[in-house]
Amino acid sequence: MLWAIGLNGVLGLWAETQWTNNLPFFHSYILIEALFLIKVFSFLLPPIISKRNLLIVGAIFTLFWIGNVLFFDGIWANPAYIRLAETVIMLTLATVWFYKVMKEQKHLSLTRLFSFWLSTAVLIFYSGNLLLYVFNNFVFYQARHVFVVIWGIHAFVSIITYLIYTIAIIWALKNPISS
DSSP: OHHHHHHHHHHHHHHHHHHSOOHHHHHHHHHHHHHHHHHHHHHHSTTTSOHHHHHHHHHHHHHHHHHHHHHSSOTTSOOHHHHHHHHHHHHHHHHHHHHHHHHHOOOSOGGGOHHHHHHHHHHHHHHHTHHHHHTHHHHHTSOHHHHHHHHHHHHHHHHHHHHHHHHHHHHHHHOTTTO
16 A cells, blocks of 8 residues: 555656646545555444445445546546545544444453554544535635645644554554454
8 A cells, every 4th residue: 555655656746747737646546545445444344334335335436436537527637526525435434433343342442453543543534624625626726825724734634644544553563463
């Protein structure tokens, strides 16, 4: 996953210098990120949501992504619709994980679980950016200073998210069986 995102980022930087538009790589990032997180949640959510059902969600999201690139936003435009669809899916999956864990009541210390930190990061990132993604096209055309402030908040939420992902990875390495 890290290699795919890293390569996508490098290609995106290159595209920005060549074409002044790296949005095709942002579209790719969204698909990679969504499918990866759906795959991870497919190990965390059974029996509440089966792996098969999450595979179907991933396939539908991929079809919607393709349709969005070909018929709605296009590959060179801001991916407003697909980002909002991803947000709804991720908020649902993280919320279902918390519901499952609270229903089971078998973990004494949730903070020692990879899945807790992953779900927390997903909830923080996607809920913190929900309004941005709902009003994405509106924000995109605001005055420069408004645009910069809103995307600055997004950047801050992203930093917090990746710090929490780091904690998740640390716990996964310390305790791979319960993650």
